[in-house]
Amino acid sequence: MNKLRCLVARPRDMKKLILAFVIVFVLSVLLGAMTAQALVKEVSITIDGKTFYYKTIKSTVREVLEENQIYLTKDDYISPSLDSKINENTQIIIKRAFEVKILVGDEEKVVYIPSGTVEDAIKKAGVVLGKSDRVNLPLSQLLDRPTVIKITKVTEKVVVEKQKIPFSTVTKTNYNMDYGKQKVVQQGQDGIKERRYKLILEDGNEVERKLLGEKIVKPPKPKIVEVGAIRWFKTSRGEVVRYRKVYTMIATAYSLTPSDTGKSPSHPDYGRTATGHRVRRGVVAVDPRVIPLGTRLYVEGYGFATALDTGSAIKGNRIDVFVEKDAYKFGVRRVKVYVLAN
Numbered sequence: 001m002n003k004l005r006c007l008v009a010r011p012r013d014m015k016k017l018i019l020a021f022v023i024v025f026v027l028s029v030l031l032g033a034m035t036a037q038a039l040v041k042e043v044s045i046t047i048d049g050k051t052f053y054y055k056t057i058k059s060t061v062r063e064v065l066e067e068n069q070i071y072l073t074k075d076d077y078i079s080p081s082l083d084s085k086i087n088e089n090t091q092i093i094i095k096r097a098f099e100v101k102i103l104v105g106d107e108e109k110v111v112y113i114p115s116g117t118v119e120d121a122i123k124k125a126g127v128v129l130g131k132s133d134r135v136n137l138p139l140s141q142l143l144d145r146p147t148v149i150k151i152t153k154v155t156e157k158v159v160v161e162k163q164k165i166p167f168s169t170v171t172k173t174n175y176n177m178d179y180g181k182q183k184v185v186q187q188g189q190d191g192i193k194e195r196r197y198k199l200i201l202e203d204g205n206e207v208e209r210k211l212l213g214e215k216i217v218k219p220p221k222p223k224i225v226e227v228g229a230i231r232w233f234k235t236s237r238g239e240v241v242r243y244r245k246v247y248t249m250i251a252t253a254y255s256l257t258p259s260d261t262g263k264s265p266s267h268p269d270y271g272r273t274a275t276g277h278r279v280r281r282g283v284v285a286v287d288p289r290v291i292p293l294g295t296r297l298y299v300e301g302y303g304f305a306t307a308l309d310t311g312s313a314i315k316g317n318r319i320d321v322f323v324e325k326d327a328y329k330f331g332v333r334r335v336k337v338y339v340l341a342n
Contacts, residue, residue: 043090045070059086073097077114101148102127105203117142118149127151155201158212165191167220175244175341177228188223191216230341241298243338247290249317251299251337253330254285260327273309285309285320291339300335 039057043064046052058064062082065072072078075097080090095114100121102109109125119139122129129135132154137147167188177183193216200208229244254260256271256279263270271279275293284297286307291297295307302321314320319337323330 041086041088041090043086043092045092045094047094048096056086060084061086061090061092064092070094073112075112075114098143099146100125100143101146102151103148104151105153113143115142115144118147121147121149122151130154132156152202153204157199157201159197159199161195161197162217163193163195165193165216165218165220167191167222169223169225172224172226173229174226175229177226177230178242179228179231181228183226184223185226186222186224189221191220192218233338235298235303241338242341243298244341245339247317247337247339249319249335249337251302251319251321251330251333251335253321253323253327254311255323255325255327257327275308277308279309279322281322281324282306283308283322285311285314285322287315287318290317291319291337296340296342298338298340300337301333302335304340 040055041057042053042055044051044053045064045068047070054064054068056064056067058067060082061078061080061084064086065082072094073096077093077095077097079093097112097114100111100113102111102122102125104127109127111121111124113121113124116124117139118135118137118141121143122135122139129151130153134152134154136150167190169188172185174183193214195214196212198210198212199206200210230242231244231246232240232242234240258264261270265271273279273283274285277283282303282305284299284302284305284307286293286295286309288307288310291307293307293310297305297307299305299319299321305321309320309322311320319335321330
């Protein structure tokens with residue numbers, strides 16, 4: 001009976017036991033709370049200029065971002081690094097990468113950068129600028145939003161172009177060939193000219209061309225054509241006369257009378273022409289500057305003749321025909337004088 005009484009706690013002792021348990025529990029809770037409070041740190045996260053504040057017990061930047069469901073792309077900027085340790089009042093800076101399109105001719109390149117200059121974006125795209133290339137924006141311009149950069153590739157090159165030089169046609173008169181006939185005595189050949197140009201190209205398209213020089217590498221060879229000059233007509237007797245030239249002249253006549261020749265029968269040159277020939281029908285006086293002496297002629301209204309004489313009054317398109325008598329009856333007339341073919 002005494003043993004049973006010992007096993008059953010007295011009500012007063014039970015109360016003390018419960019009180020002690022409650023005290024221990026409260027102290028434990030308070031101690032845990034104090035410990036947890038000591039581990040909490042406040043950090044600020046600034047994303048593209050907007051700042052947010054968070055309390056955390058995480059130990060690294062990466063864990064803080066994951067805790068708050070903040071995700072990064074490979075091109076985003078973050079400071080400090082993801083593996084950096086967190087302490088009280090840690091400031092995390094994030095700059096989101098934005099799209100930059102770079103147009104090079106017909107090609108488009110896209111890069112993502114969180115910050116930087118036009119030149120930085122071009123380099124990231126792997127585009128190498130030539131010394132003459134043009135960019136629509138200054139290379140030093142800072143970028144902070146989606147942007148389109150247009151690059152015009154400017155190149156120079158020298159080209160040599162060959163041009164045809166057309167041959168010319170030279171016509172020569174052949175006084176031994178009938179009029180209306182022709183003969184090619186030399187075939188023509190085109191020549192070749194080389195021209196050197198400096199070309200300015202923008203995105204592969206020619207925008208400027210400057211002639212640097214030219215030279216003839218093969219001269220043209222003219223085509224030579226002979227054309228007949230011999231014509232013909234029929235006399236009143238039905239004779240066919242072939243001629244190569246015709247003049248319209250003022251014709252007069254002279255005889256051996258002293259009034260016509262200025263010489264008497266006793267003169268040593270009486271009855272002789274300027275060329276030393278004896279005068280006879282068919283001898284005519286001409287201006288040698290128009291018709292050379294010795295030329296065979298046909299004079300309209302007179303007949304066949306030879307230019308063997310001259311006269312002080314016979315200048316230009318004038319002709320003086322010899323008649324045996326009555327020269328005055330011939331008068332002054334306009335006639336056609338044909339230069340006969342040989």
